[in-house]
Amino acid sequence: ELKVEQNPLFLSMQEGKNYTIYCNYSTTSDRLYWYRQDPGKSLESLFVLLSNGAVKQEGRLMASLDTKARLSTLHITAAVHDLSATYFCAVDLNSGYALNFGKGTSLLVTP
């Protein structure tokens, strides 16, 4: 059974600081996704990582994938309040879209 573990589950950080969210998974896969969810809203796709060593950046967020370590990271640079949300990583083992999600990291950015 595929397990996807995120840490930390809760993160309170000050504006302007940097931090990294980790996503470990238990079975070999080369497809990993990051999503953002605001309270009461749906999931917004942030990154799709499809190969070992993949790195993608959008604004203050950068995601990377190490398939050998079964680890993905989501790095936040110089956090701003607008980044406050819950971030999910998800791994797909199959050929379609059977995504296994982590429990999410609830991020709060404070002044």
Added chain:
Amino acid sequence: KAGVTQTPRYLIKTRGQQVTLSCSPISGHRSVSWYQQTPGQGLQFLFEYFSETQRNKGNFPGRFSGRQFSNSRSEMNVSTLELGDSALYLCASSFETGSTEAFFGQGTRLTVV
């Protein structure tokens, strides 16, 4: 372009009843997958349909079923509702395989009383 549309947005049902939720994917997308989100269990995969065929299935009881029509619209049905079925049900649409993004709808909030 239009996004993924889920209807209805909110539902209140009584234990023992059945419910049908609908998902209209983005035009041209042939894959529709369904997820259940609860505070306790998080996001769990229900099933995925591609070109009217169930391609993947999660670990949910047979009370949960789905189908996909020739226009790629999908429905999921839950029979004999239980209190624990109260959740946000999300569907995601994507073009083909896992090499592209999956876009989520706004969800249907189901409350079972």
